[in-house]
Amino acid sequence: MTTNALTTVVSYPDRGTGGSNKYRGNCSPKLISDLIAHFGPHDICNYMCGSNTTGDAASSMGIASHTYDLHSGFDLLHCDIPERPQFIFWHPPYWDIIKYSDVMYRASDVQRRYGYDPRQFDLSRIPTWDAFVKAMNYCMMKQFCALEKGGRMAVLVGDIKKKGKLLSMLFELTKPGTLENVIIKVQHNCFSDHTAYGGKFIPIVHEYLLLLRKDMPLQFPLLMTYRMEGDIREMPGATWRDILADAMEGFQKAVHLERIYEQVGRSKRAQQQRHWREKVRQTLYYHPNVFFSPSQGLWMLKKYA
Ligand SMILES: C[S@@+](CC[C@H](N)C(=O)[O-])C[C@H]1O[C@@H](n2cnc3c(N)ncnc32)[C@H](O)[C@@H]1O
Numbered sequence: 001m002t003t004n005a006l007t008t009v010v011s012y013p014d015r016g017t018g019g020s021n022k023y024r025g026n027c028s029p030k031l032i033s034d035l036i037a038h039f040g041p042h043d044i045c046n047y048m049c050g051s052n053t054t055g056d057a058a059s060s061m062g063i064a065s066h067t068y069d070l071h072s073g074f075d076l077l078h079c080d081i082p083e084r085p086q087f088i089f090w091h092p093p094y095w096d097i098i099k100y101s102d103v104m105y106r107a108s109d110v111q112r113r114y115g116y117d118p119r120q121f122d123l124s125r126i127p128t129w130d131a132f133v134k135a136m137n138y139c140m141m142k143q144f145c146a147l148e149k150g151g152r153m154a155v156l157v158g159d160i161k162k163k164g165k166l167l168s169m170l171f172e173l174t175k176p177g178t179l180e181n182v183i184i185k186v187q188h189n190c191f192s193d194h195t196a197y198g199g200k201f202i203p204i205v206h207e208y209l210l211l212l213r214k215d216m217p218l219q220f221p222l223l224m225t226y227r228m229e230g231d232i233r234e235m236p237g238a239t240w241r242d243i244l245a246d247a248m249e250g251f252q253k254a255v256h257l258e259r260i261y262e263q264v265g266r267s268k269r270a271q272q273q274r275h276w277r278e279k280v281r282q283t284l285y286y287h288p289n290v291f292f293s294p295s296q297g298l299w300m301l302k303k304y305a
Helices: 029-039 053-061 107-114 129-146 240-248 257-264 276-286
Strands: 009-011 043-046 064-067 087-090 152-157 159-162 165-168 178-186 206-213 298-301
Touching: 029 043, 029 053, 029 087, 029 152, 043 053, 053 064, 087 129, 129 152, 240 257, 240 276, 240 298, 257 276, 257 298
Parallel strands: 009 178, 043 064, 043 087, 087 152
Antiparallel strands: 152 206, 159 165, 178 206
């Protein structure tokens, strides 16, 4: 097929038919149809299919689909992937923003039909962000491993804002293989549209669709995020002014030079410089716009003077 409805920004204000718009967090079947039209896979797999938007889009495009969900007996964390997929569409929960088991379907029904309580394996019920990221990345790698050579994954993820902090699925998702594209998908009819935000909150009105390709079997490139604690005193790009100003942020009043020496004396930066105390004093004098000395031997940040 030659139609190319995919660009790096996609928007489907009219959702289209397929799946269910009552299933919270559902996506537009038009996105999946556009992916099928663009890449022309002979079939498509989805291991967290929700209301089966993927299956319906595949039928409308005349290709086969293999779709599963926790609500119908398949837990991606513990079940083997039955196929060797050529194309996977994956739309995981955006952590706990929408809870699925026992909200969109009854846990007791799943227990009765399939013999397990879905709440214990549901990604949307994982209590902490870190544990969610770990489970998300386990699922990511499990699906990538199952792909055939040349196979693709299209992964739809969103960012979450909680208590002034962005929890970014885009950044924390492990990206195996060749990253082909990141497509911005404009969100329509999302929950935040109906919420009146006071203050400085910036509503999130888009999601990301990542396209990844498994070019090489067995060994493959991997892009992953890890978090660490940084220390300004050890940063190659930090100047002495930056280090001293940061060290003095904790003191909101004038302190003796000795207190400032204590903050920086043990850093690698100071240890690499024989005359670091002189350097500290020189820096304080050099930047009267940042540092202020109310009296001999006492220093503070000018903004607190
Ligand atoms: C964002 S929804 C998918 C919505 C779908 N794209 C649609 O249009 O309806 C995420 C789905 O992941 C399922 N899920 C959560 N944890 C799972 C797990 N461990 N294994 C399989 N499915 C899981 C939930 O039941 C939910 O249906």
